[in-house]
Amino acid sequence: MSYLRLLMWVAIAAAVAAGLIRPDISGPLLAKARVQAGVAWEQAVVWLQAYGEPDYAVYEDDDEAGPALIIGGVLAVRLDEEIQVLGGIKTATLDVVSLIPEVALVGEVVDIQPLIDQRAAYREAYFKAQAADIRLDALRAEHRRLVALYDDDANVAQKTVQQAETTWRVERAERNRLWDSLDTLRQRAARDWGPVLAGWAFERENPAFEALFHRRDSLILVHLPPDLPLVPGVTQAFTASDGERQGASAASHISAAPRSGRAAPGEVHFFLAANTALPAAARLQVWLPQRAEPLTGRALPASAVVHALGRSWTYVQVDEEHFVRRAVDLSHPLPDGRYLIQALAADEAAVVTGAVVLYAEEFRSQVRNEDDD
Numbered sequence: 001m002s003y004l005r006l007l008m009w010v011a012i013a014a015a016v017a018a019g020l021i022r023p024d025i026s027g028p029l030l031a032k033a034r035v036q037a038g039v040a041w042e043q044a045v046v047w048l049q050a051y052g053e054p055d056y057a058v059y060e061d062d063d064e065a066g067p068a069l070i071i072g073g074v075l076a077v078r079l080d081e082e083i084q085v086l087g088g089i090k091t092a093t094l095d096v097v098s099l100i101p102e103v104a105l106v107g108e109v110v111d112i113q114p115l116i117d118q119r120a121a122y123r124e125a126y127f128k129a130q131a132a133d134i135r136l137d138a139l140r141a142e143h144r145r146l147v148a149l150y151d152d153d154a155n156v157a158q159k160t161v162q163q164a165e166t167t168w169r170v171e172r173a174e175r176n177r178l179w180d181s182l183d184t185l186r187q188r189a190a191r192d193w194g195p196v197l198a199g200w201a202f203e204r205e206n207p208a209f210e211a212l213f214h215r216r217d218s219l220i221l222v223h224l225p226p227d228l229p230l231v232p233g234v235t236q237a238f239t240a241s242d243g244e245r246q247g248a249s250a251a252s253h254i255s256a257a258p259r260s261g262r263a264a265p266g267e268v269h270f271f272l273a274a275n276t277a278l279p280a281a282a283r284l285q286v287w288l289p290q291r292a293e294p295l296t297g298r299a300l301p302a303s304a305v306v307h308a309l310g311r312s313w314t315y316v317q318v319d320e321e322h323f324v325r326r327a328v329d330l331s332h333p334l335p336d337g338r339y340l341i342q343a344l345a346a347d348e349a350a351v352v353t354g355a356v357v358l359y360a361e362e363f364r365s366q367v368r369n370e371d372d373d
Helices: 003-018 027-051 081-086 113-151 158-193 195-202 207-213 355-372
Strands: 090-093 096-099 102-109 218-223 236-240 249-256 268-273 283-289 295-300 306-308 311-317 322-327 339-341 349-353
Touching (some): 102 236, 113 158, 113 195, 306 355, 311 355
Antiparallel strands (some): 218 268, 236 249
16 A cells, blocks of 8 residues: 555544544534644645655555546546445435525615605695695686776776786796795605605605604615626515524615715615614615525535635545546525535535545545656
C-alpha cells in the first residue's frame, strides 16, 4: 500500500473518530467535529500539493485500478463496496422540493400622518368647492331673475343687473380656483405617495385607507438594492419585527414609491402589512421573493457537500463502484438546512455521507496518475 493510500485510510479513521461517519453523534458536537476534521484534511491536501509524496513512501499500490471510467468528460472515482462500507459512504435519491427564493431586506414603517393631513386639506377644499357651486347657482339664478325683470320694465335698474352679473362672475372665478386646487392637491399627493395611495386617500370611502388611518394596518417602505428590481408578478413580501422568518406575516405590494428626495439608488416600494399595528419609523426584516413561480429541484443535505477548489461539490453514483464529482449551487438554502439544487436528474443518487472519503480517493488517484506519467 502506498503512502497516499495510507494517508487516505488515516483520513477515514480520523473522520470516524471525529464522528463524521458515525450516526450516534449529532448537534453542536458533530458540527464542531466536522469543522475540525475538514480543516485537518484541507491542510493535508495543501501539504501534499506543495511537497508531494515523501521519499520513504516506497510501497507500491496493490489495488487493481482497472481502466479509467470517463463520465461526461469527468473521471469517475472507483471504490469497491468493502471500502464504501468502511468509509461510511451512503447514497440516496434526493427528495423533490419546491422553493421561492427570497432576499432578506430591511423595511421601515411609514408615518402616514402627512398623507392624512393632505386628505384633510383635500376634503376641506372639496367642501368649499361644492359650497361655491351652490352659491354660484344661486347668484346665476338671481341674475337671470333681475334680467327678466329689467326686460319687462319691472322697475329694476340696469346698474342692479350689472352688479348681479359681476357678483356671479366673481363667484365663478372663485369656484374655478377651488376646483383647480383639488387637482393641485391630488397631484401633490401622487408625487409624494404615488397614485395608488393618493387615490385611496382621496376616495370618499376606501377600506384599505381606513385601516391605515385607524392604525389597524401598517405601511411598509422597502428599499431594493440597485441590481435587484422587483420581479414582475411578485405581489407580496413577508415581514417580521423580530427577524424570524418562520413567523413572518405576508405584506401585499401596493406600488412603487416615488423617488423624490431619496438619494439612495435602487427601487423603492410600498407594502401593506394587514392586521399589524407597528409604530412609525420602526424597522423590521423583510423577505422579498425573487421569483413569481416556485423553483423546483432536489433537496441536497449538507452532509453531501464537499467544499474544495473554491467551489461546492457533491458526488453522484454512476454504478455500484463508481462516483463522479459534480458542482452544485448552494444559493437556495431550505429551512431544514438542506439545499435546493438542480444539478441532479430524477434517477440519480447522491452520496449523502462519506463524500470526503471520495474526495480523498479522487485526489489520491490524480496524484498517482501524475506519478505514473
